[in-house]
Structures are given as structure tokens and as C-alpha cells.
Amino acid sequence: MTKPEGSYASVDVHTAYDLEQALDFRAQYPEARVLAGGTDLMVEMDLGHIPQSVLNIWPIGELRGIRERPDGLWIGALTTHRELVESLLAEAWAPALIESCRTVGAVQIQNRGTLGGNIANASPAGDTLPVLLALDADVEVASAARGVRSVPMEYLYRGYRAMNIEPDELIIGVRLPEPHSADQTHYRKVGTRLAQAISKVVFGGRVRIVDGVVVESRVAFGSVAATPIRCRGVEEALLGRAVDPQVARLVADDIAPIDDIRSTSGYRGRVAENILRSWLTSLLPAQEEDV
Amino acid sequence: MTIGQGIRRADGHSKVTGATLYLDDIQQEHCLHGATVRSKVAHARILSVEKSPDFDWTDITLLTAKDIPGENLVYLMTRDQPALADEWIRHVEEPVALVAAPTRERALEAAKHVIVNIEEKDALLDMELAEHSDIRIFGEDNLFKKIEINRGDTESVAHGRIIEGTYTTGHHEQLYIEPQGMMAIPQEEGGLCIVGSMQCPYYIIKGISELLGAGFEDPDQLQIIQAATGGGFGGKEEYPSMLAAHCALLAVATGAPVKIVYRRDEDLRATTKRHPSRTRIRTRVDDDGRLLSVDVDMLVDGGAYNTLTPVVLSRGVLHATGPYRCENVRILGKAVATHSPPNGAFRGFGAPQAQWASERHMDRIARELGIDPVELRIRNLVEEGDRTATGQRLVSPGGKTVLQAALQAVSDLEDEVRPEHPGGGGVVARRAKGRGLSLVFHGCGFTGNGEARLKGKLAMSLENGKVCIYTGSTEIGQGTDTIFPQIAAEELGIELSLVHMAPHDTELVPDSGPTVASRTAMVVGGVCQKAAKALRTALQEELGLEAPFASLMAMRESKQMLRVEAQYVDDGSLQWDDQTYQGDAYPTYGWSCSIVDLSVDLDTGEVVYERFISATDVGKALNPVLASGQIEGGSLQALGWATSEEVVLNEQGGMENDRLTNYIIPTSLDAPEMHTILVEIPYDGGPFGAKGIGEIPMDGPAAAVAQAIEQATGVVLDDLPMTPERILVAMDERGVS
């Protein structure tokens, strides 16, 4: 029986078994949706958005793995959230990233959802994205025509669900710089419930404190703007002095939360400020801590 | 001895091996798939229904109201709800047309290509405006029902302090994990067999008996079989009749079996929900907080059609004072029509809404007088011989007993390290802890002369050394198919393994009344016990011997089936007047005390449940594992209703958050550890002392949560749900965070 157009069965699926093949397909079929674990694409399809064609990259072994390289920790794009959670190496390098992976949906989603997919889905609410921003991650992309290039996470998103990536490019991995001993990182997700939740506000932060002074700061949020963002004003205000929790007030100038089906702009704005302040407070030396 | 034992459930093995067949698991040859075309607006006149030329309509059947062979009516209590909208659309998602196709995908696609031409009209969506609106939906004044209960004379009470409050609750979705589904199969001899997910097979026969016209004049032409049902909670009490109507119409039109299984989003948008409520309470109290007069004004929104709204209002007003004593009571209840999807049965059925208000009001009194909220409740709690607002004399009221049991449990657990719930934010999170308590009661069985009118039946047979039970009461997870054999085995003194249940098939089983209203164990279980006695007597008569059933059964040589039927008989001990709403509202009441420990995150307003304790008087726990399972499940539904389950409405009055991603029920991580104490104050009208327990778990937890939030943060919330957004705003207003 012929399958009706616009049905699951009618989708044209091209499967790539290695990276070279994938990049050739990408060049040949730039409109084909990339399919990794399917946890985002299949939900889209359930909502009625059936693509004409799909590029299935799930079998590609080269895009899996977590390994130390001279330039940092490399995480293959097809590494699942669960593989990251189970990786002692990744935990040692980036505990905040691992924490974020633990909050992506639930275990069933983590077993299929990939880090590359979380990045490529480009949702403003992606759980790992603020952490990747806070860690100064680089996203590696490749094309058949031009080879591999690196896009710093802070320049990856140019607008709502839009990436600075060419149609013939594929995300192949993420590189994390080596953590500094004076770095403290934090992850916090405020979702619709404690698990299996979409974030209302999601936070990734990092400060490097040397001799009581903040010498590096990253304050990143998701779900409070069209893309995951770094709050430059807050980061600036933190630099060059002791940690000051009151700086959290400035977050309002950097974010643009909205009302939607899950929450309100007022709530998001307030919560962003509160969780940032509480984190900064926790960084204070013991005798100065707020009760 | 099986009564009081945590006997493993009869269908347990089947359920853990995947052998249990729910509707969509049943293989049916040559089955077509149906889909429903629904209104996108709340109120309109239908001008025409057409097929879009942009779709291939071969092998598709399209039906509208004009194609209905009989009466365009799905009957429950009133003759107001059509199977398909004819001239008028009265709510968003109202069914307008049906399609059948060889595959589900094609049926859903076809439904999207049906064009409904309408003339949109102004919609009445605000329940507060319904009664005096120019827009007429039902009767003269949009009132489905009005009930007044008067005791003493509230006007005459002029002393004491006045305490007033208004309490509201929003819609609440049953969220059975198995979406609604039904299949209608034309029978060779004529007639239809309808199989599906349901609580009340006999409701379907009554519901669609006039719908199908010629050849279906005799109700025996309809055979209804309950498939294994993946949760109901009231959501599959009356709605399945509408779904059965749709499948039946398509099956009759096509001559083929037709199955309709709702996608989750359609189920969320189109099926019934708990009635939203607004309750105003005005009380006069003395300096010790004792109730001198209680004045309640309760309003519920029934949506566009009657369904069972009058009965929801009835149960609501009958629980409006909570389990407290007062000589002067006035309760005015109204249920109104709006142009929204009809609301219907959901566990508790008006009592949770009423007792959300009455318990919050007790907290208001306590707060304004500076009295401890538990102490206040103790001062006002009904005692032996006290009368309710309808004048019913209470026998062995269990309020004090369950309160003491719950407090004792808290004390016993105090040494146990209170679990530090993960929550979010780890060590950085700022949390305030709170503890809250609530006390509720719940009438078991149908109101007043409901059972007397129903005369529920149950049959039992003996054949080849096995006893079989025939009942229209269904297994929906609560354990009917386990406890009825327990009752029979206990009464007859035989091995449990010799007793089984007949499938819930109207061709095999009598009408025991619906599986609702906390009546299955207590009322129908009682009829089951009666039938067992009758079977014993019949066997004794057959063999001309008086001896224990077990030995007679062993002696019996006949191959013939010995069958008896028993029926609920009103013993006249209950006096009820439906006109004045005075008398014995319920045969008996259950009682429950909930204590919840939680923390409120001061940065986010999130409520994290840490521990939940309940003490519930169940009369007699026929099966303690099943009983505690019911209480745990119902309690968590109530905790979800308290803080996360919000139905967000769109401009048409429909459910905007129609995905499980956005309608938030608790996961195992959100759920607290639960400690369930079963208290037994036997009811001599129930089998072995059993009372109904299905609904009471829903009545109390939300108010306990509100009290705990107040204790933790000082914020007072009187509207459900208490979402983090609302809590954070309230904390900011109070200067807490």
C-alpha cells in the first residue's frame, strides 16, 4: 500500500556510516534534517512537522567518544548525555556539564539524546548550552569542501534557533579547555518539575578567583532570551574585585525573558537574579556569608 | 482467611508479562480507524460541512449529524448533548464530523481536510457571568443545578467574629496513562459489540440506545465489553459513551469494525476535566474559634452540557462544611453552563473542591484568631451523635481517630532523619521547611436514595468446582477483580484460587451500577457477599444438606451450572429528602488526616515534597496492599493538583497546554516518601466492615500543602494550583525572598 505523502513512512532517509559519507550527503542534500538520537526530531514530527528527507548519522563511530587531546577534552558529537554522565573523565573535567546532562529529560532521553544534538537543536532552553558557554567550549564543525573549523560557543547562535553554520556543515564534536584549579563552576536548572522537565530558567556559571579577586567570570543563561546567552554586563561587574552577590541585580539588563505556555517573563527574570545571587553568595569566604 | 490480607492481585502476573490486553492491543481483522473533526471555536452556527478538494477521499467515509440514523443524543442524565454538533457549536473541540479510513494515519489526515463553515458568535466563558448573561446555553438561566441546604438559622447569629474568605480551584485533568479508546464491531446476527477502555459498560448502553435507529431498538443489540483499562479516575466514567457513539456510528455506516484511539493531545483537549470552583465562606466564630454559623456560596462550571454536573454539585455542597460541627449552616450551590468543553467526573467529584475551601477557611480562622490550626480543628471536629448540615446523625465519626493516628506517625518518624530531598540547586539552594495538616471526610456510595434507585445486581455461579462472579463493576487498577474473589472466598470458606471473575461483558454480567462514588468495595462488595450467601443456600437446597460450602462443593456431582443473583436492597434505615436536601446523605463516611512535610525554595518558589503521611479510616481494609495503593495514588494526584497541574486556557476556553510536556504531573522524583496508615472503624453495612476509599485520598492533601507553604514562608494562598510563579509573587509581596 502506498504510504501517504507527509507520513513517517514516506520520509526519504539517507544513512551515513562514516563521516566522509555524512559530509558528502550534507553537501548533496543540505535540506535533509540531520538525525542523531531522534529525541528532538521525533518530537517535532509528532507535532506534525514531517521533513521530506533525513540524514541518519547514528551509525558513525568516529563521532563518538570522550578523550583528552593536547588542546583539551574532545567530546564526539554523537556522545549521548548518559555516556557523559557515566564518564569519570568528563566528570573530572567538567562536573557542571555532567550535571546538566543528568537533567536532560530523563534516563530514556539521555540514552539517545546527544551533545551534538542538544547544540544543533539550538533551543533557547537547551540544558547543556549555558554550561558550554560558561566553559568557553568550542564547537567543531566539518564540511566536505572546507574541512574542519572551530566555532566558539559564544558565537555559535545568531538568533532564535539559528546557528552560524553553513548548510553543508555538520557538528562533529565539542572541545573543552582544560579546567583551571582556581575555577568554580555551577549549574542550575529550574524546570516545570524536578525531572523530565523543560527548563524555565537554566544557568551555567564559572568564576576564577585568585587572591580573593575575580579574574575571570562567565554568567550564562538559557530560556531567558532567543538564544542561550552570556550576561556580559554581569560578567564585567564581577571582574577585578571580590565576589559581590549584589551584582546579580544587573542580570535584568542582559536578558529578555518572555511569557509562554510554561511560565512568565516576570518569574524568569526574578528567578535568574535569585539563583545567580545565591550562587555568588555561596562563593563568599565563610565569615562574610549571608545567613 | 483472605480478608485483611495483602493478597497478590489476580491480574498481576498478566500485567507484568505484557499479556494484559488494553483496547489498542486487541487485534481485529479488517478494522477501520476513525477520527473526529472538532470545532476550533467556542460558539458558532454551523453553515455547512464539506470535503476539501485538496485531498484524496477514496476509501474514506465522512459522517455528520445528518447521517445519524436515530436520535442525535448521547444520554447520561439529560437530553442535551448530541453525538455530533448539528446546527450549533457550543464549545471548542465539540465533535462536528467523523471519518473512517483503512489506517489511523489516513483517518487523522482526512479529518484535517474536512472544512466546517461557521458563523462565529460571542461565547460565554466566565462562570461568574453565566447566570445573568443574555447568552443562553442551558435552560432559562444557564443553571444546570441549584442546591440549598439550611440548618438552624444563620441569620439569627449576630455575635462572634466574622471571618470571610474566597477559595478557587481550576480545571484538573485525570491523566490516565492509557488514552481513551474504543472499537465497535458489527455482529453477524445484527447488533454491535463495543469494546474499549471504560469504567461503566452499562452507561454506554443507556448512552447510545437511541442513537442508531432501525435494528437497534432493543438494547440487547448492544454488547459492551470492557477491555483492560489503563486508568480512569472518573475520566472514563461518562466520556466513553461519547466515544462509543462515534465508533458505533462509523461501524454502522461502513459495516466494518471501527476503532478510535485518541492521541494524547486530543484526549487532553476534548475530554472531561474536574469542575473549576469558586467558594465563598463566611463564618461567625467565638473567641475560641468555635463555629457559630457557616455560610457557603459555591459555584462550579459545568461547561456546555449537563453530563453529571448536578451530581458533582451535590457532593460538593454535602461536603462544604468539612468534618466540623455547626448548628447554623446555610449552603448555596450553583452549577452553571459556559461555552467550554463539558466537565465531568474526577475522583472526589466536588468534595475536593469543597474541602479545599473549608480547610483553607479553618486555616483563615486560626490565623485571624491566633489559634494553632490543629487545635482549632480539634475544637470543631464532629463527634458521635453530632449532626451534619443535612441533619444526619453521625455514627462513629473517625475524625479524631485519624488525626491522632497521623500525629502519632509523625511523632514516631521524628527520629528518622527527615529525607533531604534533592530538589534543584544542591547546596546553593535556599529553602524554608514547612509542615501542614488537613482533615477531611467523604461520603461513601451514592447520595441519599441513589443506591436504592440503582438496585445494583451481581451474580455468582458454581460450575465444575469453580465459583465465578459476574459484575458490571470494573477493574480499573483499584483491585475489583481481586477483592471480590476475596469476599466470596471468605464468605464461602473456600480457596481463593477456586474463585474467578467473569469478563466485564454486558452479555455476561448484570448491571451493578457504575464503578464510581467510592461504592465498589462497600456497596457492590456487599452485594457480592450477599450473592455468596445465596449461592451457599442454593447449593444446600440443591443437595438437601446443611454443611459448609467447601464440603458441599466437593460432594456436588452435577455438571449443571448453579447460578444466583443478588441485588442491593434498601433496608429503609436511611432517610433522605431530595427536595429539601435533608436527611441521611450517605450510608457512612470515610475520614482522613493528611500531614505533609515540604520545603519551599526561596529563590524559585518551587515546592519540594519531602514526606507525606496519611491516616485514613477505611472501615475494614479488605486488602491492605490495594487499599494503601489507592491512598498513595490518590494522594499524589492531589499533590499534583496542589502545585503543578494547571490547565492553561486559550481564548476559546480550551486547553492550551495539550501535551504531557506542558501538563505537569509528578514524576517519581517529585513524589514524596509516603507513609500510609490504615485505620479501621468498621461499618456494619459494608462487607466485613469495609467503607469506600477510592475518592477520599483526593480531598485533603492540597489544603495540607497550603498550610505547609504558609508555615514555611508566611504566604497565604487560597487558589489552586499554587504554582512556583504564584508562590514567588506572593513571597515578593510579603518581602520573604
Added chain:
Amino acid sequence: MKIAFQLNGQACEHEVSGMTRLLDLLREECLATGAKEGCGEGECGACTVMIDDRAVCACLVPAIQVAGAEVTTVEGLASTEGLHAIQQAFIDHGAAQCGICTPGFLLMAASMCASSEPVEAGDVREALAGNLCRCTGYQKIVEAVVEVVVNDKA
């Protein structure tokens, strides 16, 4: 396209078109109806199956991606020796009421048993959070899983 995989220990081969869901392949072609559709969006977990001992939502897996893999459904949990420990524990603890969510929970627990990752009692609720239940309040489910995955496995 024909794909070959193992279903509950048996080799099988099926024709799969496009992005047909694994859930539909299992329920309609393999007639393994134990995995249920509760939501179609990967929220409820009623469709949970194992692919190479990893719990996944079958409603979100394109069937073509199980080529060469071992798929386990509830029908494959029991062996000739009897029920899987988690199935027996669910019976013993009264962890199933209406039963519609039960196969999903069993597969999730079975994947925890199959994994070498240690599980502590305090981790169980989080591990099960991808399976929604509306009947039980989770209490007896958690007790059953703790017994098997934490205590028996330890």
C-alpha cells in the same frame, strides 16, 4: 528497507519505510504490544524498551536505527526459568494497579539491573523519573525497584 535485529533473543527481519517508529514496528509488525503509547512525545515512558540493554522510548526511535541491535521488550523479560526478578518484585509489592505503565517501568528497572553502574536507594526515584504512573503514587514501585536493583544486585 529490510532491517535485521534481535527481538527478545530471536533473530528477526522486517521491512521498514522511512521514519516509521520503533514503537509501531513492535506493536504492529512484531505484534509485541507490551510497549504502550501513552503520549507519543517521550514524556510518559510507557513505551520504554531496551536497545542493547539501554532503556529508551520506542516512540522516539526510528525503527531503521535498531538494525543490528538487541531489542528487549516486556515479552522478553521472563526466561524459561521464570519471571525476571523485577517482574516478581512488582507482583510481590503490589506495584502494578491498572498496569499500563508497568511494562515501561519493568524495562527501565531491567536496564538498571543489566548495567554495571552502581545504584543506591537514593538514586532510584531519579532513575525512574522518565516513567510516569498515575495510579500508584510510585511508593510501591520504588520499593520493588530498590529491592531488586539496589539490594539484590548489591
